[in-house]
Amino acid sequence: MKKAFLLLVLPLLLSCSDDSSFTQLDEEAIQKLRRTYVNGWLAKDSETVLSIFEEDAIIVPSGLSPIKNISNIEKYWFPNDSSETTIHSYEIELMELRGTDSMAFTLEKGILNFSYEKGDFSMTKTYTSHASTVYKKNQNGNWKIISRMWTTLNE
DSSP states (O other): OHHHHHHHHHHHHHHHSOGGGSOHHHHHHHHHHHHHHHHHHHTTOHHHHHHTEEEEEEEEOTTSOOEESHHHHHHHHSOSSSOEEEEEEEEEEEEEEEEOSSEEEEEEEEEEEEEEEETTEEEEEEEEEEEEEEEEEOTTSOEEEEEEEEEESOO
């Protein structure tokens, strides 16, 4: 419940805060994480995708309940069930990026084209979505994703 509250309140708090502690280096680190996320998906590299999340991160996929901690996120995104998902293209447009010295958030619009196969079933889809991602700087000074939620605009 605390993290859900954080997701709702953090953007408001950050918009009212003094952004002077959020440096150009912080912004570059967040931008690098965003590129790593997209490139990891395009390369089918689950280790890269998962490596940018905190161990206790939460994702909230469109229309689903929150999925908590990295092992559950891995099971959701990369199931060991003989299915095959291929990302053909993934574009994320940054709409907003704000932060402080230890917390940041992005608002994004994404377009994802993928195919999914399992047994005799296959499909190809293109989704447009809006996403909100919350980042936290850890004790080592590295930024990690602590929460990502998205809503699909055309299902």
